[in-house]
Amino acid sequence: MVTAKARAVDGPDKPFRVAEIKRRDLDLHDVLIEIKYAGICHSDIHTAHGEWGPVNYPLVPGHEIAGIVTDVGTEVSKYKVGDRVGVGCMVDSCGECENCRKGEEQYCLKGNIQTYGGVDKYGEPTQGGYSTHIVVQENFVLKIPDNIELDKAAPLLCAGITTYSPLNHWGAASGKKVAVVGMGGLGHMAVQIAHAMGAEVTVLSQTLKKKEDGLQLGADHYYATSEPQTFEKLAGCFDLIINTVSAKINLNAYLGLLNLDGTLVNVGAPAEPLSLNVFNLIGHRRSFAGSMIGGIRETQEMLNFCAQHGIVPKIEVISAEQIDEAYERVLASDVKYRFVIDTNTI
Ligand code: NAP
Numbered sequence: 001m002v003t004a005k006a007r008a009v010d011g012p013d014k015p016f017r018v019a020e021i022k023r024r025d026l027d028l029h030d031v032l033i034e035i036k037y038a039g040i041c042h043s044d045i046h047t048a049h050g051e052w053g054p055v056n057y058p059l060v061p062g063h064e065i066a067g068i069v070t071d072v073g074t075e076v077s078k079y080k081v082g083d084r085v086g087v088g089c090m091v092d093s094c095g096e097c098e099n100c101r102k103g104e105e106q107y108c109l110k111g112n113i114q115t116y117g118g119v120d121k122y123g124e125p126t127q128g129g130y131s132t133h134i135v136v137q138e139n140f141v142l143k144i145p146d147n148i149e150l151d152k153a154a155p156l157l158c159a160g161i162t163t164y165s166p167l168n169h170w171g172a173a174s175g176k177k178v179a180v181v182g183m184g185g186l187g188h189m190a191v192q193i194a195h196a197m198g199a200e201v202t203v204l205s206q207t208l209k210k211k212e213d214g215l216q217l218g219a220d221h222y223y224a225t226s227e228p229q230t231f232e233k234l235a236g237c238f239d240l241i242i243n244t245v246s247a248k249i250n251l252n253a254y255l256g257l258l259n260l261d262g263t264l265v266n267v268g269a270p271a272e273p274l275s276l277n278v279f280n281l282i283g284h285r286r287s288f289a290g291s292m293i294g295g296i297r298e299t300q301e302m303l304n305f306c307a308q309h310g311i312v313p314k315i316e317v318i319s320a321e322q323i324d325e326a327y328e329r330v331l332a333s334d335v336k337y338r339f340v341i342d343t344n345t346i
C-alpha cells in the first residue's frame with residue numbers, strides 16, 4: 001500500500017486541506033503512477049460543491065492526470081517504470097458489455113468507474129489526481145507522446161478528449177462550419193482541435209475579451225453573445241455547435257444558429273435542466289445531442305493527434321495552496337485557460 005499526499009475537500013462550502021490517502025497494492029495489471037501535474041476541470045468544481053448530487057466526502061478531485069510510472073504489477077504488458085503516462089476521467093469499466101467492447105468504456109452499461117467519487121471493484125472509494133500517487137489498471141492508462149510536456153498533457157485527458165470526441169463523431173472537417181460556445185478549458189481545446197481537423201471555426205464567447213487568443217488558437221471568427229445582433233447575423237450558419245458552457249444558457253437562441261441538419265452538442269454539464277422549444281429542431285431537422293468524454297482508444301488517438309498537430313492547452317501552473325482561489329477564478333470565467341496543479345507542492 002502506498003500512502004499518497006493529497007488535497008481533499010470535506011463539504012460543499014469547505015476549503016481544500018492537506019490529506020493522506022491510501023493507494024492499493026498493485027494487482028496483476030495495475031500501474032503505480034507518481035503524479036506530476038493535475039488539471040482543474042470545471043467538473044471538479046461542480047462535484048466538490050455537491051451540485052451534481054450527493055458526494056462521499058472527503059473528496060480528492062482531479063481527472064486530468066499526468067505523471068511517471070514508478071511500479072507495475074507482475075502481468076502489466078503495456079507500461080514500464082519510467083514511462084510518461086496520463087489518466088483521465090475513468091479508471092475502470094466492466095470490459096464486457098456491448099459499449100465496452102466497442103471501445104466506448106465511458107458508456108459502460110454497468111457504469112464506468114470514475115477516477116474520483118466512484119467505488120472501485122475492490123469496494124473502495126476512488127480518489128483523484130490532486131495527489132502524489134495513483135494506482136490504475138493498465139487498460140485505463142494513456143501514453144503521453146514525447147513532444148507533449150507533462151504539465152500541458154494533463155488537461156488533454158479531459159478537456160482534450162471531451163471536445164475531440166464529438167468533433168470527430170459529428171465530422172468536423174474541411175467544408176464544415178463549427179461554432180464553439182464558451183472559451184474556457186474545454187472551449188479553447190475545441191477551437192484548436194476543430195481548426196486542426198480543417199473546419200471553419202467560430203467562437204461564441206460572452207465578451208470579446210479573449211478574441212485575440214481565440215484567433216491565435218485557430219478560430220476564423222469570434223463573436224460576443226452579449227450582443228443581440230450576433231444571433232441575427234449568424235442565424236442558420238453552423239453545421240455543428242459544441243456548447244462547453246458550465247451554466248444554463250438559452251439553448252433556443254443557439255439552436256437558431258444551426259443550418260439544415262445541423263447539430264448542437266452539449267458537453268457543458270450545468271446542474272440545472274435546459275429548456276428547449278422543439279419547434280427549433282423540427283423546422284430545420286436539427287439535432288440536439290450530448291457527449292461524455294471519450295473511450296480509451298479514442299483518448300490515445302486524441303493525444304497522438306495533438307502531438308502531431310502541435311496542439312497543447314494554454315495553462316497556468318499553480319501550487320496546491322492556490323486550489324480554492326483557482327476555483328473562484330474558474331467560476332468567474334477568469335482562467336486562461338486551464339489551471340494545472342504542480343503536485344510537488346501538495
Ligand atoms: P470553464 O473553463 O469554466 O469554461 C466554461 C466557459 O463557459 C467559461 O470560460 C465561459 O466562457 C463560459 N461561461 C461560463 N459561465 C457562463 C454563463 N453564465 N453564460 C454563458 N457562458 C458562460 O469550464 P470547463 O472546464 O471548460 O467545463 C465546461 C463544462 O463542461 C462544465 O460544465 C464541465 O462540468 C463540463 N464537462 C463535461 C464533460 C463531458 O464529458 N461532457 C467533460 C468535462 C467537462 P466565455 O468567457 O468565453 O464566455
Ligand code: ZN
Binds near residue numbers: 041042063089158159
Ligand atoms: Zn473534466
